[in-house]
Amino acid sequence: MLDANLKSQLKTYLEKVTQPFEIVASLDDGAKSQELFGLLEEISSLSDKITLHSDGQASRKPSFAINRPGEDTGVVFAGIPMGHEFTSLVLALLQVGGHPPKTSEEVLDQIRALDGEMLFETYYSLSCQNCPDVVQALNLMAIFNPKVRHVAIDGALFQDEVEAREIMSVPSIYLNGKPFDQGRMTLEQILGKVDTGAAEREAKKLSEKAAFDTLVIGGGPAGAAAAIYSARKGINTGLAAGRFGGQVADTMGIENFISVSHTEGPKMVSALEEHVKEYEVDVMNLQTATVFKAADPDGGLHEIAFESGATLKSKTLVLATGARWREMNVPGEQAYRNKGVAYCPHCDGPLYKGKRVAVIGGGNSGVEAAIDLAGIVSHVTLVEFMGEMRADAVLQKKLKSLPNVDIILNAQSTEVTGDGSRVNGLNYIDRTSDEHKAIALEGIFVQIGLVPNTEWLKGSPIEMTPRGEIIVDAHGMTSVPGVFAAGDVTTVPYKQIVIAMGEGAKASLGAFDYLIRN
Missing domain, CATH: 3.40.30.80 (Glutaredoxin)
Incomplete structure (x- = not known):
């Protein structure tokens, strides 16, 4: 073998x-x-x-x-x-x-x-x-x-x-x-x-740490780049994240990251982690931010509280909490999460061998998922809200060539149905006729884009768009002096790994410039 x-x-x-x-x-x-x-x-x-x-x-x-x-x-x-x-x-x-x-x-x-x-x-x-x-x-x-x-x-x-x-x-x-x-x-x-008792001991230990010069919140590509560029300046740098790697850890294939034609998410996360460890960065994992308290305008420290009970303080912050998969937000989705509703076709696809599944979303992610699943399951139905798919033409051509795939356009998903223990169907409205329809199936893979991880910032002085993206200027600074943001959590367009890394580096350089001027 x-x-x-x-x-x-x-x-x-x-x-x-x-x-x-x-x-x-x-x-x-x-x-x-x-x-x-x-x-x-x-x-x-x-x-x-x-x-x-x-x-x-x-x-x-x-x-x-x-x-x-x-x-x-x-x-x-x-x-x-x-x-x-x-x-x-x-x-x-x-x-x-x-x-x-x-x-x-x-x-x-x-x-x-x-x-x-x-x-x-x-x-x-x-x-x-x-x-x-x-x-x-x-x-x-x-x-x-x-x-x-x-x-x-x-x-x-x-x-x-x-x-x-x-x-x-x-x-x-x-x-x-x-x-x-x-x-x-x-x-x-x-x-x-x-x-x-581990979480309580760790929270106590973190809360006793001295204030950082720059504290990065988030451990994805933007957060890792920010931490590296900050530490290279010789200042006291911390990085706190719910999990190192963020979304990238869940990404199967990464193509055309400049100088690397193809890699996989976990490999990139491992490389990022090793690179960060080469510098004096205080990495604090399993720390999910819950509250932001801005420094007093006349001076002082920004403060972040975490789900664990820990609190950390810093002169400047780089917020790089990234984004997560968007959910359908229809009845039955949460009740049948991991019971037929899934978000990772590469991980869970083999469990649906010989079964009927739907893929929600006609962008690149959705079409790629449908193509991959078609080689495992008995039948795939791709469901797209709009009147046309948004995926690249080459992907659409491949999808349409597969004999066990149906494509439904102009479909508004309304409910995930099940028998109490697992999914058995999807209800939707045909937007061209307003007719209510149903698909019998055993699995639903949701691939409809991203939502920024900023719920914890609601009510804070940091300005955000109606979608929850943090508004940043050309230096990556937010509406709060000394607080910067980078990556998929911000208004910067084109959510790509290479862009997130560049924005992370820029935000940390902006934070360093802010420190030496203040």
Whole structure:
């Protein structure tokens, strides 16, 4: 299964292993078991520290555990972890084999201190770019705490479990047999949920920090660029974000970022994070801003309060909180969110294999989603409010060539319907005839643009448009002196990563100029 280049790279990685370990496979007579065993044989042949056994007795087949001799580490993969999960497999091999993770000792100590038996089960899809973060975090917890176990399960391979548990979104995480959470989560977020005192301790620690010269709110491309350019000036810089990477972490393909013809969102987020860490930036994750208090006009500090209870102060601010996917805002959407209503076709598409789905939106994102889903599901209906699609002509041509796609224009979605546990249809009004119509389906993928993350600023002196975008001048400064903004959260047109980065750099330079003049 591994080509020569991949084998060579993996062999190099496995040279970092410092202690022997074993792979224990649980197999049946099926083709997937044979495929998995072939992969494991290739891997074990690359290092004399790996022993392969095929006598595992796990109930899920095919699956395999990665253990140290005489020790059950609690790391199990149910399925064949290729695609986005191959990195998770490699990291598990290295970490069980003694290679230290790139995680602070403080966080590792927090993992070791967790008490109580915890069995995590994560359902993933091989095309999900958000799933590896969860799988890798829970594997690490299992490796460093004997009371924690983790099974990573390929939902497409274990469809009976997916159906029984009514899983319609990945990653879906269970703890001791009960739903724990859904969607992308970092190690810090998971620890925050299981270690109930962690958030309070962190909030207290943050509130005691000295005031920053420049504090960046948001960790997407604009926020990362702002932090780097600020730190390069040698001033005290902080960055607080709900999650580092923002929207980009949920983006599958990124094309034509100047000098990089193609990359993926998670890869870019990792590179951004590493770049920020090269400078003296105080990065504070899991911090969602809730209140802004402007400095007194005669001097003083701006203050930001966070959902965690922490407060931070700074002489200047760069607001880069970005945007999120726009919702339909129709009855049934929230009730069936992650129960048939989804926003990431790459992540959740494989769970709808053989089913009927709709894509809401005829822009590039919607048409691309419909094209991708058409190769997985039985039928796609693209629903567009306007009388024509706005996607690029080449995408429209491709979409119209697909035999299992219908396109409905001039359609106003009015309701998501369901049976109480999952979606079963979409109601809409034909805007040309005012006729009420319905589509029977099992999934709805919403792709209708972005909404700026500025609800927390309502009522503040910062001027915004009716859409909630922050109004900025040519230097990125808002209506409040010393407060700057950048990226998708602002009025700057064309919401693109490359533009957000430039605006972030400009805003931080504007903040520095403000500091030296005041």
